[in-house]
């Protein structure tokens with residue numbers, strides 16, 4: 521099943537962030553969202569899990585209209601969605617194993633030793649083996665980030681929403697995370713939405729890339745289409761050249 525946003529508007533006071541956004545994420549694909557800081561990328565992901573609701577328009581995930589779900593139904597939906605928050609969002613009072621196990625604890629029929637085995641497996645996938653007993657404050661920023669990723673994949677969700685999963689990581693770790701995102705898709709059939717400022721990484725992991733600008737999708741396409749696009753605003757973004765954006769309307 522896919523994710524569909526139809527004519528979504530969302531403002532915060534006078535700040536009209538999403539302005540009639542139409543976006544579809546196809547079943548089994550990895551879609552990357554790029555766009556300038558403050559464009560509303562994180563706001564889009566929060567709509568997909570019902571952390572934010574649209575002022576108007578529809579957000580449909582797995583055939584369910586997220587705005588119409590009650591608390592119970594929303595929790596059920598969230599079991600199918602792994603969310604890697606932009607700022608990790610681990611609980612400081614809990615050790616890494618407990619943080620990663622959070623979603624697993626809510627699953628019926630999972631015994632403690634199974635949970636701990638899965639936690640260790642997920643930590644190994646993000647190169648964090650042996651950190652189970654440590655606390656978030658004892659890890660580096662990049663390690664915390666990867667622990668957030670381990671938590672998101674632990675329940676083997678159908679959807680994975682990654683908000684800047686590689687920002688602030690060293691180049692080798694970026695490659696490890698990129699490969700993990702591709703594996704999630706290829707081995708588990710996960711439908712992925714990735715927000716990233718890392719263009720090289722977006723090219724490696726994406727089936728499609730969309731650029732968000734002024735509350736709507738400005739350009740979208742496969743990696744090849746995006747690479748070849750002559751949209752000056754997109755080029756300005758891809759090449760880090762502000763002067764090109766000035767020529768765009």
Ligand SMILES: Nc1ncnc2c1ncn2[C@@H]1O[C@H](COP(=O)(O)OP(=O)(O)OP(=O)(O)O)[C@@H](O)[C@H]1O
Pocket residue numbers: 532535537555556557558559560561562563564606
């Ligand atoms: N809960 C909120 N209350 C008020 N304003 C908000 C809220 N969440 C987001 N905004 C505003 O919405 C706009 C888009 O924010 P968002 O976090 O989606 O940007 P972004 O595209 O993810 O940027 P970045 O690349 O810097 O992470 C910003 O102007 C932000 O201040």
Ligand SMILES: [Mg+2]
Pocket residue numbers: 561562563606683
């Ligand atoms: Mg953001």
